[in-house]
Amino acid sequence: MSLTRYRYFALVADHGSVREAADALRVAPSAISRQIASLEEEYGTPLFERRARGMRLTTAGTAVLETARTILDSVQSARAAIDELQGMKRGHVRVWTVEGAMDDFVYPALAEFSAAHPSVSFDIMVASSDQLVQRLLDDEADIVVAFNPIQHRSVLSLAEIADALVVAAHPDDAVAARQSVRIAEIGEMRLALPDRTFGLRRLVDDMVAAAGIALKPALVTNSIQSLRSFARAGLGLSILTRCATRRDVVEGRLVAVPLQGRNLRKACLKICVRNGRTLSPAARALARHLARSARSYAAGHV
Amino acid sequence: MSLTRYRYFALVADHGSVREAADALRVAPSAISRQIASLEEEYGTPLFERRARGMRLTTAGTAVLETARTILDSVQSARAAIDELQGMKRGHVRVWTVEGAMDDFVYPALAEFSAAHPSVSFDIMVASSDQLVQRLLDDEADIVVAFNPIQHRSVLSLAEIADALVVAAHPDDAVAARQSVRIAEIGEMRLALPDRTFGLRRLVDDMVAAAGIALKPALVTNSIQSLRSFARAGLGLSILTRCATRRDVVEGRLVAVPLQGRNLRKACLKICVRNGRTLSPAARALARHLARSARSYAAGHV
DNA sequence: GCGAGTGTTGCCGGATCGGCAACGAACTCT
DNA sequence: AGAGTTCGTTGCCGATCCGGCAACACTCGC
Numbered sequence: 171m172s173l174t175r176y177r178y179f180a181l182v183a184d185h186g187s188v189r190e191a192a193d194a195l196r197v198a199p200s201a202i203s204r205q206i207a208s209l210e211e212e213y214g215t216p217l218f219e220r221r222a223r224g225m226r227l228t229t230a231g232t233a234v235l236e237t238a239r240t241i242l243d244s245v246q247s248a249r250a251a252i253d254e255l256q257g258m259k260r261g262h263v264r265v266w267t268v269e270g271a272m273d274d275f276v277y278p279a280l281a282e283f284s285a286a287h288p289s290v291s292f293d294i295m296v297a298s299s300d301q302l303v304q305r306l307l308d309d310e311a312d313i314v315v316a317f318n319p320i321q322h323r324s325v326l327s328l329a330e331i332a333d334a335l336v337v338a339a340h341p342d343d344a345v346a347a348r349q350s351v352r353i354a355e356i357g358e359m360r361l362a363l364p365d366r367t368f369g370l371r372r373l374v375d376d377m378v379a380a381a382g383i384a385l386k387p388a389l390v391t392n393s394i395q396s397l398r399s400f401a402r403a404g405l406g407l408s409i410l411t412r413c414a415t416r417r418d419v420v421e422g423r424l425v426a427v428p429l430q431g432r433n434l435r436k437a438c439l440k441i442c443v444r445n446g447r448t449l450s451p452a453a454r455a456l457a458r459h460l461a462r463s464a465r466s467y468a469a470g471h472v
Numbered sequence: 473m474s475l476t477r478y479r480y481f482a483l484v485a486d487h488g489s490v491r492e493a494a495d496a497l498r499v500a501p502s503a504i505s506r507q508i509a510s511l512e513e514e515y516g517t518p519l520f521e522r523r524a525r526g527m528r529l530t531t532a533g534t535a536v537l538e539t540a541r542t543i544l545d546s547v548q549s550a551r552a553a554i555d556e557l558q559g560m561k562r563g564h565v566r567v568w569t570v571e572g573a574m575d576d577f578v579y580p581a582l583a584e585f586s587a588a589h590p591s592v593s594f595d596i597m598v599a600s601s602d603q604l605v606q607r608l609l610d611d612e613a614d615i616v617v618a619f620n621p622i623q624h625r626s627v628l629s630l631a632e633i634a635d636a637l638v639v640a641a642h643p644d645d646a647v648a649a650r651q652s653v654r655i656a657e658i659g660e661m662r663l664a665l666p667d668r669t670f671g672l673r674r675l676v677d678d679m680v681a682a683a684g685i686a687l688k689p690a691l692v693t694n695s696i697q698s699l700r701s702f703a704r705a706g707l708g709l710s711i712l713t714r715c716a717t718r719r720d721v722v723e724g725r726l727v728a729v730p731l732q733g734r735n736l737r738k739a740c741l742k743i744c745v746r747n748g749r750t751l752s753p754a755a756r757a758l759a760r761h762l763a764r765s766a767r768s769y770a771a772g773h774v
Numbered sequence: 775g776c777g778a779g780t781g782t783t784g785c786c787g788g789a790t791c792g793g794c795a796a797c798g799a800a801c802t803c804t
Numbered sequence: 805a806g807a808g809t810t811c812g813t814t815g816c817c818g819a820t821c822c823g824g825c826a827a828c829a830c831t832c833g834c
Contacts, residue, residue, distance in 0.1 A: 173475070174822090188781060201823045203782060211764075213554055214588070214757055222780065222831035230554045237550035241543045248539035252515055252532045286516070455516055476791090490812060503792045505813060524800040524811065 175205045176238040183235050187224035261452025264293040266302050267315035269394035270414030271439050279463035290452045299369030306444050312453040314442050317369035326445040329461035333411040333439050336426035340404040346425035353381045353431035360406030362389040362397050477507045478540040485537050489526035563754025566595040568604050569617035571696035572716030581765035592754045601671030608746050614755040616744050619671035628747040631763035632740050635713040638728035642706040648727035655683045655733035662708030664691040664699050
């Protein structure tokens with residue numbers, strides 16, 4: 171939203187330091203410093219006293235802080251009023267998702283939504299893609315985030331994220347230095363794979379079948395986390411999606427090498443709802459939000 | 473400021489139409505339309521009902537309008553509180569300016585300042601540059617905006633705007649089609665000039681003297697407005713500054729052709745205060761604001 | 775004096791904003 | 805009914821703003 175300056179300002183006032191506020195907001199200190207400076211220019215007077223150990227409000231700053239709180243509260247209360255109008259007060263939404271999308275996509279999007287609609291509560295349940303579709307058909311899930319779900323006329327996809335298959339390797343593994351890995355090669359590798367109820371596994375099976383190879387996985391599991399751990403421990407390679415490996419890659423614990431091959435079907439994360447079913451207002455709003463997040467996620471990580 | 477969306481929103485709600493709000497704010501309707509759309513996305517619901525004859529608030533919109541008013545009021549009240557702290561309540565500032573800078577520079581800057589500090593009142597007096605300096609020394613002016621004022625150790629320049637000399641011509645005049653005019657040529661032209669108390673006139677006189685030419689002005693006046701009218705009526709050419717002709721140029725009534733010549737001294741508009749004198753808080757704030765405006769004006773019109 | 779902690783600044787890539795012109799929709803007046 | 809008017813919206817583009825990064829300046833405590 172556009173009230174960034176006031177949010178930054180209030181947070182700095184609370185923490186007494188640009189640095190701490192920056193950590194709390196997960197932005198660079200310079201961004202906050204600039205917004206404070208621009209606010210001071212707008213009011214034509216310093217709002218903080220700069221000290222060696224942080225920032226202390228000036229008298230003028232105190233007045234602005236009061237304003238900042240008023241502003242932020244009143245936006246919050248407008249949201250609450252709208253929630254009430256739309257029957258989202260005390261709403262509850264049941265989201266089922268594949269494990270691989272949870273950390274990198276579902277939770278960040280959920281955090282945004284929850285900040286806007288604090289009174290809505292959630293179930294976040296994890297299952298394999300096949301099971302997800304079943305939950306949706308059984309009306310046990312309002313929204314599912316599935317990986318290459320089977321086509322079904324009662325399942326409506328609102329948005330999708332193309333998510334490449336990668337080979338996850340320990341940074342010291344020989345594979346980690348490569349630009350890509352061909353399908354034909356993975357038959358020879360020490361591999362960990364998800365079990366056959368996973369959309370990811372179906373994709374891999376189809377590809378290796380088309381290439382005429384047989385896989386001898388060193389480990390089969392029903393947990394994405396365990397696939398990551400396998401590779402992180404240097405026990406061998408795992409096949410995962412880029413999205414599921416992002417955090418470990420950024421933090422240097424894994425390297426993700428793209429899989430290459432002519433039979434590489436589009437690997438696709440989809441936000442799905444049950445066709446024809448009328449969702450609760452809260453669920454509808456969250457579904458819209460997830461779909462929007464998916465589109466911007468897709469745009470940002472191509 | 474960054475609360476644009478809420479200002480736009482409130483104004484549209486008040487006027488009941490994007491177009492009227494756009495006219496009132498002097499921005500394009502599309503800009504407002506977008507901000508409204510983004511606000512609606514932020515709240516996840518339409519805030520206006522689109523009708524053939526304008527926009528009508530929805531119920532959700534009414535809730536947001538309340539918020540918008542709270543926000544805008546509370547910013548206003550923070551300003552007022554700061555003004556009070558700084559002793560700017562009911563301040564009064566006496567500004568003296570050259571006529572040529574009034575419309576294009578002084579009034580826009582003043583409007584911004586006045587929006588931020590509504591309780592400050594002004595004298596805006598017009599005089600020639602020589603007289604301005606005298607007012608400042610006599611403590612009859614707090615701030616002056618002068619054109620190439622004479623150097624004086626008690627006159628402190630806070631900021632300056634380089635302002636090129638131009639020949640103003642009627643659009644049909646032969647000169648209007650040219651890229652530039654050399655000093656040497658203006659001796660032959662039918663010219664209007666300000667009288668000798670104007671900084672602008674001093675500049676012209678110095679240049680023609682250096683070029684060894686004598687001028688036979690067709691009209692001498694103590695009013696910039698009359699110089700403009702002279703050229704607009706097609707009676708001949710006027711020597712003016714780019715800043716003083718901008719509006720007429722934009723609206724197609726005049727063409728401004730740059731003057732060229734090696735003796736062309738920098739033509740310069742300066743924001744000046746009396747050195748050593750302690751200004752009232754309101755005057756100090758306005759001086760700062762004018763100086764800042766001058767810098768951004770200079771940056772924007774090179 | 776030096777290191778650790780702080781806030782700020784220059785630079786740059788990406789996102790946003792506003793102006794312009796063209797469009798589509800709905801009403802009004804022949 | 806049809807032409808014209810009055811709306812709001814959208815695509816495009818240039819200018820501006822914002823945030824990340826790295827280097828810097830400053831203060832305090834050892």
